[in-house]
Amino acid sequence: DAKTTQPTSMDCAEGRAANLPCNHSTISGNEYVYWYRQIHSQGPQYIIHGLKNNETNEMASLIITEDRKSSTLILPHATLRDTAVYYCIVERRDGGSQGNLIFGKGTKLSVKP
Amino acid sequence: DTGVSQNPRHKITKRGQNVTFRCDPISEHNRLYWYRQTLGQGPEFLTYFQNEAQLEKSRLLSDRFSAERPKGSFSTLEIQRTEQGDSAMYLCASTGGTEAFFGQGTRLTVV
Numbered sequence: 001d002a003k004t005t006q007p008t009s010m011d012c013a014e015g016r017a018a019n020l021p022c023n024h025s026t027i028s029g030n031e032y033v034y035w036y037r038q039i040h041s042q043g044p045q046y047i048i049h050g051l052k053n054n055e056t057n058e059m060a061s062l063i064i065t066e067d068r069k070s071s072t073l074i075l076p077h078a079t080l081r082d083t084a085v086y087y088c089i090v091e092r093r094d095g096g097s098q099g100n101l102i103f104g105k106g107t108k109l110s111v112k113p
Numbered sequence: 114d115t116g117v118s119q120n121p122r123h124k125i126t127k128r129g130q131n132v133t134f135r136c137d138p139i140s141e142h143n144r145l146y147w148y149r150q151t152l153g154q155g156p157e158f159l160t161y162f163q164n165e166a167q168l169e170k171s172r173l174l175s176d177r178f179s180a181e182r183p184k185g186s187f188s189t190l191e192i193q194r195t196e197q198g199d200s201a202m203y204l205c206a207s208t209g210g211t212e213a214f215f216g217q218g219t220r221l222t223v224v
Contacts, residue, residue, distance in 0.1 A: 034212070043117070043204050043215030044156065087155055100146065100169065101213065103155030 003027065004088045009108040012082075018075040020107050022088030025069045031092050033064060034101065035073045037084040044087065044103075047073065078111045085109070117216035119205050125222045126195055133191045134219045138207030145188050146213065147180055148204040149173065156204055162188060195223045 005023045012018040024033065032051050036044040048055055048062045050071075055062045061074040075082055087106040118137040126132050138145045143164050148156035159178070160170045164185035174180075177195075182188040192199055200223045206213040 036213075041217075043206070043218050044213075045215070046212035049212065085155075100158055100161055101156075102158065105153070105155055 003031075003090045003102065004104055006086075006088055006104060006107045008105070009110065011110050011112055012075075012078045014080060014111055014113050015077055018073075018078040018082065018109055018111070020073040020075075020086050020088075020109065021070065022073070023070045024088070024090050027068050027090050028092070031090045033062065033068075033071050034089045034091055035060070035062065036087045036089065036101070036103075037082075038087070038106070039081075039084045047086075078109075080111050080113065083109060083111045117205055117207055117214050119203075119216035119219050121219055122217060123220045123222075125224060128197060128223055129194055131191065131193045132195060132221060133189050134203055134205075134221075136188045136190070136205030136207075136216060137186075138188070138205070139209070139214055142207035142209040142214075143185065144208045145182055146206040146208075147188070147190050148206065150202040150204060150218070151200075159190075192221075195221075197223045199223050 032049050034049040035047040038044045048057055048060050050062045050064050064071045085106040085108050087103050089101050120135045146161040147159040150156040158171050159174050160180050162182040165182050177193045180190045202218040202220050204215055204218045206215045
């Protein structure tokens with residue numbers, strides 16, 4: 001079973017920030033938080049990951065709480081092309097276990113004009 | 114390198130037939146994964162390879178399913194005696210480090 005819980009769906013106005021929450025209260029010390037998204041009829045796409053510090057890249061920002069029990073993915077200026085299902089995943093990264101990801105149902109983000 | 118490539122993109126087959134899918138990972142990625150995804154669900158892990166060695170198989174992978182990765186390059190996933198319940202999107206992913214790169218998937222419809 002997935003180790004994360006996410007809202008089923010969210011709406012966001014185009015141009016506004018989209019804040020997608022994720023709870024991972026049972027996360028272990030050596031587990032990272034990963035975010036992927038899946039646009040309709042395509043394979044999942046990596047967005048960002050982090051351990052305990054906040055992270056930012058060209059796609060998004062990841063805010064992880066100090067106790068690491070939850071995180072928020074932020075898309076700073078959502079566009080219609082950001083409409084997708086967003087998956088929050090926790091995974092160990094010892095010995096290169098990346099890829100054996102356990103997906104939940106994710107959050108369906110709808111960006112509206 | 115244009116990413117992970119999967120062929121065919123779509124496959125319609127009659128129940129009881131065998132089907133084979135191919136995945137070409139990003140070159141130099143030593144790990145390759147297969148997932149299955151049904152409508153409204155997230156992808157479910159099936160199996161993975163480290164180079165040519167198949168290191169883990171999910172209990173979802175029944176004995177009608179077999180995967181190979183000869184020479185640690187491309188991989189094939191074969192389903193024998195297909196059933197309607199096998200209808201799904203089959204996704205391949207490869208990784209050489211931090212994140213997994215997914216292909217576009219092969220959508221299988223068993224009629």
